[in-house]
Amino acid sequence: MNLVTAFLAGLLFGGGLILSGMSNPAKVLAFLDVAGTWDPSLLFVMLGAILVAAVAFRFARTRVRPLFGSQIHVPGAGRIDTPLVLGSVTFGIGWGLVGYCPGPALTALAVGGRSTLLFVAAMVAGMAIFEVAERIRAGNEANRGGTRAAAGPSGE
Amino acid sequence: MTIDWLHFTPWASLAGGILIGLATALLLLANGRVAGISGILGGLLRPSRGDIAWRVTFILGLFVAPLVWLTMRAMPPAQIDHSPALLTIGGLLVGIGTRFGNGCTSGHGVCGIARLSPRSLLATACFLAAGFVTVFIVRHVLGR
Helix, strand or coil: CHHHHHHHHHHHHHHHHHHHCCCCHHHHHHHHCCCCEECCHHHHHHHHHHHHHHHHHHHHCCCCCCCCCCCCCCCCCCCCCHHHHHHHHHHHHHHHHHCCCHHHHHHHCCCCHHHHHHHHHHHHHHHHHHHHHHHHHHHHHHHHHHHHHHHHHHHC | CEECCCCCCHHHHHHHHHHHHHHHHHHHHHHCCCCCHHHHHHHHHCCCCCCCHHHHHHHHHHHHHHHHHHHHCCCCCCCCCCCHHHHHHHHHHHHHHHHHCCCCHHHHHHHHHHCCCHHHHHHHHHHHHHHHHHHHHHHHHCCC
16 A cells, blocks of 8 residues: 555656646756746745645654554754765756756656656766765775774773 | 746646645655655665665656646646756766755755754755856856
């Protein structure tokens, strides 16, 4: 059942992106072009989405578990750190260059032609590069931790 | 600043935003998951048992959305005339950046702000600012 709801959520999300105009990169770039002829439509997309989502998140707080699942996975407060800022700025540059962010790019895939396909392939490659870098970093850290743990008891 | 009244679509965009909000609400209350697209897609590259199928079906829903749309009305145009090199660079930056910063327009911009998460507010300010500056440089400094 949770697969049906996940599919419906994706369908609804994609429909929202198409209806709002956000599946068209030119419209997103027109929003980001504040110094040119500016199209403020994206603000209205965010307004509608945030208002409804805020009600849902508030309601979710009163629930112990979701309808079809054991746990509500909501991220904790988390730290404000350098990766957050650097990652967001990096994303913003790519977004500003092409006009696609992940949702609209995936939604436009079936109808967006080769340009969209190339963008999505590069986006997934970028995510894979991050994944590999993370694994190498985690491996290095585990190694360092491992030597420390090994050195610890023998030093005492 | 000049408003582009010709292409400005406040009502359709507001309605589309409400649909996105409803999709977020459905995924949260039915599946207990946050609708951050980069996180849902990126999670497939770090597969763990029992955590794959819902991601795949959600993304399948995104794929199918325009096909369902087409049975009712014409698709709005997707104007995209960038060079392959620019599409590749943009895609790589979006892929790396959204994973490194732990979210994109949906995860931080919609879900995070809806929860008033300070992390997400800052992330959204950062990617919006970077987007504004990038488009300014491309269009008004380089004149493309």
